[in-house]
Amino acid sequence: MAVSTVYTIQSLNSTYSISSPKSHIGFTQKHILLYTTPKRNYTKKTTQISCSTEKPVIIGLAADSGCGKSTFMRRLTSVFGGAAEPPKGGNPDSNTLISDTTTVICLDDYHSLDRTGRKEKGVTALDPKANDFDLMYEQVKAIKDGIAVEKPIYNHVSGLLDPPELIKPPKIFVIEGLHPMYDARVRDLLDFSIYLDISNEVKFAWKIQRDMAERGHSLESIKASIEARKPDFDAYIDPQKQYADAVIEVLPTQLIPDDNEGKVLRVRLIMKEGVKNFNPVYLFDEGSTISWIPCGRKLTCSYPGIKLSYGPDTYFGHEVSVLEMDGQFDRLDELIYVESHLSNISTKFYGEVTQQMLKHSDFPGSNNGTGLFQTIIGLKIRDLYEQIIASRAAAPLEATKA
Ligand SMILES: Nc1ncnc2c1ncn2[C@@H]1O[C@H](COP(=O)(O)OP(=O)(O)OP(=O)(O)O)[C@@H](O)[C@H]1O
Numbered sequence: 284m285a286v287s288t289v290y291t292i293q294s295l296n297s298t299y300s301i302s303s304p305k306s307h308i309g310f311t312q313k314h315i316l317l318y319t320t321p322k323r324n325y326t327k328k329t330t331q332i333s334c335s336t337e338k339p340v341i342i343g344l345a346a347d348s349g350c351g352k353s354t355f356m357r358r359l360t361s362v363f364g365g366a367a368e369p370p371k372g373g374n375p376d377s378n379t380l381i382s383d384t385t386t387v388i389c390l391d392d393y394h395s396l397d398r399t400g401r402k403e404k405g406v407t408a409l410d411p412k413a414n415d416f417d418l419m420y421e422q423v424k425a426i427k428d429g430i431a432v433e434k435p436i437y438n439h440v441s442g443l444l445d446p447p448e449l450i451k452p453p454k455i456f457v458i459e460g461l462h463p464m465y466d467a468r469v470r471d472l473l474d475f476s477i478y479l480d481i482s483n484e485v486k487f488a489w490k491i492q493r494d495m496a497e498r499g500h501s502l503e504s505i506k507a508s509i510e511a512r513k514p515d516f517d518a519y520i521d522p523q524k525q526y527a528d529a530v531i532e533v534l535p536t537q538l539i540p541d542d543n544e545g546k547v548l549r550v551r552l553i554m555k556e557g558v559k560n561f562n563p564v565y566l567f568d569e570g571s572t573i574s575w576i577p578c579g580r581k582l583t584c585s586y587p588g589i590k591l592s593y594g595p596d597t598y599f600g601h602e603v604s605v606l607e608m609d610g611q612f613d614r615l616d617e618l619i620y621v622e623s624h625l626s627n628i629s630t631k632f633y634g635e636v637t638q639q640m641l642k643h644s645d646f647p648g649s650n651n652g653t654g655l656f657q658t659i660i661g662l663k664i665r666d667l668y669e670q671i672i673a674s675r676a677a678a679p680l681e682a683t684k685a
């Protein structure tokens with residue numbers, strides 16, 4: 284049944300409602316989309332705002348919980364410079380991170396059921412039934428159109444849905460979480476999408492490391508939580524990788540026979556061909572199939588060494604280029620040797636990848652392909668953003684020529 288939506292809008296002087304589903308397209312930068320019906324229990328705010336006239340570029344990052352999304356986001360925002368911080372003076376449990384250029388929101392904020400509600404209904408947070416995709420779509424669309432929104436907050440500490448926070452359109456708007464590519468309407472709003480595909484073995488090792496060491500969970504409870512989430516992960520989260528423009532796949536190493544420690548990783552960067560404003564990275568020679576062991580005079584490698592590979596492939600029926608790194612660096616400064624053999628990495632100066640990696644050498648994954656490929660994708664997103672801005676600036680010029 285089609286439900287007609289009522290948009291409640293706040294302009295500088297008044298708050299009013301309209302019911303045409305498409306009429307919000309005409310809103311100006313001075314409007315805030317407060318909510319649409321059926322609405323949640325929001326308190327209306329009367330903040331006056333002034334927003335940039337530049338419409339944001341929208342990036343989606345999907346992964347299961349504990350798979351490195353926050354670490355990736357810290358690498359991405361660092362590429363643009365400046366620190367990313369929660370909204371000033373807002374909810375201390377906000378999941379949002381704002382820097383000069385980027386705003387990163389966590390899609391957990393669109394949980395429609397709180398922790399108790401999920402327990403009562405017997406659904407996990409991964410189940411679409413526990414999430415409000417209509418609101419997610421409306422608000423991401425509003426941001427894309429340059430309109431500020433009052434986004435809900437899911438409080439991970441209390442497990443409750445907190446009052447909303449004001450999100451203004453930034454230059455780059457990143458939606459990270461479990462479902463950025465699940466709903467086709469939201470997916471279509473993305474200018475670029477990434478999926479972090481962490482194999483079960485590695486996910487387990489990371490979860491144990493974090494949840495046992497940092498959160499005091501028992502091994503049994505971690506195993507039980509992974510098992511409980513698995514059917515919904517397989518049904519609703521994992522299938523999103525087919526839509527991603529880039530996938531970072533993290534697997535156990537192949538350099539150590541029957542390795543079960545999970546410390547050395549084989550990481551594959553799967554890049555879709557033909558994506559607008561995105562040229563896949565390559566090693567030595569674009570389109571060739573390459574296998575390279577760089578260890579020797581210019582790269583120090585202790586056991587089991589490092590192996591890089593590159594070549595064309597297909598992924599869910601799409602043509603892709605795959606860059607792979609198995610193993611880890613002993614000395615991060617020597618990464619410059621590998622970097623100098625990679626092309627299309629969208630750096631602004633020689634050695635920028637190595638510089639970024641050295642700057643965040645304390646982040647997890649800094650000595651292996653996870654950190655390397657996350658950094659490269661960060662640079663590719665900067666490049667994509669700059670291309671989009673340049674083509675928008677050129678568009679009126681082209682029109683006057685025609
Ligand atoms: N590249 C990596 N190499 C090794 N461990 C990693 C890597 N990335 C993440 N981890 C481990 O996984 C944990 C979770 O990482 P992070 O907080 O970035 O994930 P997340 O997806 O944002 O998690 P959540 O959604 O639960 O907040 C880290 O504390 C770390 O132990």
Ligand SMILES: O=C(CO)[C@H](O)[C@H](O)COP(=O)(O)O
Pocket residue numbers: 347348349391398408409438439440442461
């Ligand atoms: O999968 C998750 C996304 O990060 C969380 O488990 C989900 O948001 C539920 O949160 P909580 O653990 O607070 O009940």
